[in-house]
Amino acid sequence: MSITGLLSIALGAILVNNFIFSQFLGCCPFLGVSKKLDTAVGMGIAVTFVMGLASAITWIVNEFILVKFGLEFMQTVAFILVIAALVQFIEMFLQKSMPSLYTALGIYLPLITTNCAVLGVALLNIQSNYNFIESVVYGITGGLGFLLAIVLFAAVRERNVFADCPKCFEGFPIALITAGLMALSFMGFSGLSVWG
Amino acid sequence: MNTIVIAILVLGIMGGVFGLILAIASKVFAVKTDPRLPEIMEHLAGANCGGCGYAGCSDCAAHILDGTAPVSACAPAGAENAAAIAEIMGVSAGSSEKMVAFVRCNGGTNASKRFEYRGVKDCIGATKVAAGPLDCSFGCLGFGSCVSACMFDAMHIGPNGSAVVDPDKCTNCQACAKACPRKLITSVPYASKVHVACSNKEKGKAAMSVCKASCIGCGLCEKNCKFDAIHVVDGVAVVDYAKCKGCKICTKVCPRDAISPIATKEEKDKFKAIQKAQAEKKAAAAAAAAEAPKAE
Numbered sequence: 310m311s312i313t314g315l316l317s318i319a320l321g322a323i324l325v326n327n328f329i330f331s332q333f334l335g336c337c338p339f340l341g342v343s344k345k346l347d348t349a350v351g352m353g354i355a356v357t358f359v360m361g362l363a364s365a366i367t368w369i370v371n372e373f374i375l376v377k378f379g380l381e382f383m384q385t386v387a388f389i390l391v392i393a394a395l396v397q398f399i400e401m402f403l404q405k406s407m408p409s410l411y412t413a414l415g416i417y418l419p420l421i422t423t424n425c426a427v428l429g430v431a432l433l434n435i436q437s438n439y440n441f442i443e444s445v446v447y448g449i450t451g452g453l454g455f456l457l458a459i460v461l462f463a464a465v466r467e468r469n470v471f472a473d474c475p476k477c478f479e480g481f482p483i484a485l486i487t488a489g490l491m492a493l494s495f496m497g498f499s500g501l502s503v504w505g
Numbered sequence: 506m507n508t509i510v511i512a513i514l515v516l517g518i519m520g521g522v523f524g525l526i527l528a529i530a531s532k533v534f535a536v537k538t539d540p541r542l543p544e545i546m547e548h549l550a551g552a553n554c555g556g557c558g559y560a561g562c563s564d565c566a567a568h569i570l571d572g573t574a575p576v577s578a579c580a581p582a583g584a585e586n587a588a589a590i591a592e593i594m595g596v597s598a599g600s601s602e603k604m605v606a607f608v609r610c611n612g613g614t615n616a617s618k619r620f621e622y623r624g625v626k627d628c629i630g631a632t633k634v635a636a637g638p639l640d641c642s643f644g645c646l647g648f649g650s651c652v653s654a655c656m657f658d659a660m661h662i663g664p665n666g667s668a669v670v671d672p673d674k675c676t677n678c679q680a681c682a683k684a685c686p687r688k689l690i691t692s693v694p695y696a697s698k699v700h701v702a703c704s705n706k707e708k709g710k711a712a713m714s715v716c717k718a719s720c721i722g723c724g725l726c727e728k729n730c731k732f733d734a735i736h737v738v739d740g741v742a743v744v745d746y747a748k749c750k751g752c753k754i755c756t757k758v759c760p761r762d763a764i765s766p767i768a769t770k771e772e773k774d775k776f777k778a779i780q781k782a783q784a785e786k787k788a789a790a791a792a793a794a795a796e797a798p799k800a801e
Contacts, residue, residue, distance in 0.1 A: 378512075383516060387519065394523035394527060401530045405535070405536055473625060473626075
């Protein structure tokens with residue numbers, strides 16, 4: 310496995326196949342936690358963290374448990390179990406050992422348990438036949454793509470509040486239109502690739 | 506059949522193992538929380554308004570607990586709850602008189618405009634355009650940034666175009682004060698009724714030319730106050746709430762109608778008549794006193 314291979318995975322996860330704008334995974338926290346820039350950053354970092362870890366653990370679970378017993382069809386159920394347990398464990402661990410990080414991530418950490426981007430990355434890793442390192446890279450960069458998307462979106466929404474938009478579009482409707490336009494702009498990245 | 510059994514077994518065992526790990530982790534990583542924390546939380550407003558300056562109610566409770574925030578930090582919860590928190594913390598609540606926000610400007614349509622502002626309906630935005638559309642650089646712009654900041658429906662744009670607070674709904678969370686780019690909103694005692702509704706620090710003509718209801722710092726209120734409760738500080742009259750008895754004489758002598766509640770024409774005339782009668786009585790008494798020794 311080459312560095313360029315990893316780079317192309319990273320580029321794909323962050324820009325070309327951005328989890329939110331082109332795969333439409335994790336739209337719930339993307340719309341729910343993007344009213345303010347600082348909370349959006351918190352959510353983005355928490356998702357990146359959990360996606361990286363979940364990729365690693367689910368890859369191990371899949372390789373050494375599910376494949377061994379021929380239970381690949383149980384991936385979705387097993388991964389949900391793994392992710393839920395993992396997030397709970399991380400929460401407890403952080404509360405004890407890194408209280409500052411715990412307070413910084415705050416409410417977002419438990420919310421991620423049900424984030425479909427995390428489950429999505431776990432399933433996509435298996436579908437794409439990634440090895441362990443590729444999976445972790447894909448997980449982390451996918452999280453970074455989420456971070457990029459939610460931070461950009463939160464910044465736009467903060468400014469949208471002051472914009473003079475039709476009364477019936479105020480609030481959520483204009484946010485959805487904004488998200489759609491941002492997804493369109495991310496379409497511009499399609500076809501981008503690393504040569505080598 | 507075999508696959509089903511294996512699937513149930515594998516997932517069952519996985520679930521069991523994860524459950525066990527979490528159970529152990531909850532013991533290993535147990536964080537001892539102070540039992541007083543949830544009790545304090547119960548006595549906070551729970552609106553997560555951020556008026557206390559902390560990130561939400563739980564953060565405020567944590568700061569009250571470690572003593573970095575006063576027990577009365579949560580203004581919306583009121584004096585009653587502050588006393589309850591004080592009891593939990595084992596300290597006295599101190600005097601926590603009910604305070605409300607007050608807008609120190611009654612400009613609005615009284616204030617003269619330099620230009621017509623047609624931008625974003627937001628006070629901060631309006632101040633960015635050539636320092637705002639008003640001649641008065643201390644005046645309320647009336648675009649209602651404070652109104653949208655208020656979560657208790659206590660803030661409205663008054664009939665003359667400047668913001669007014671409904672003291673009965675106001676919880677003194679000070680969200681409006683933070684939203685006001687001109688820093689016109691201050692906290693005043695609920696019980697006190699006399700407030701100076703102007704913040705213009707200019708004196709005399711400079712203040713007079715920009716607004717019909719500006720304090721020009723003439724000091725008439727200061728001279729007429731019987732309780733030494735109003736002073737001209739930095740070009741604008743300021744009420745000393747500790748001394749003010751609410752007699753409203755200052756509202757009647759103010760030539761600019763800058764002190765609320767604004768006195769009506771009749772009230773002013775009545776006050777002038779009383780003042781005149783008193784002066785005549787005094788003069789007569791002085792004259793009588795001057796006469797008295799001669800008669801003896």
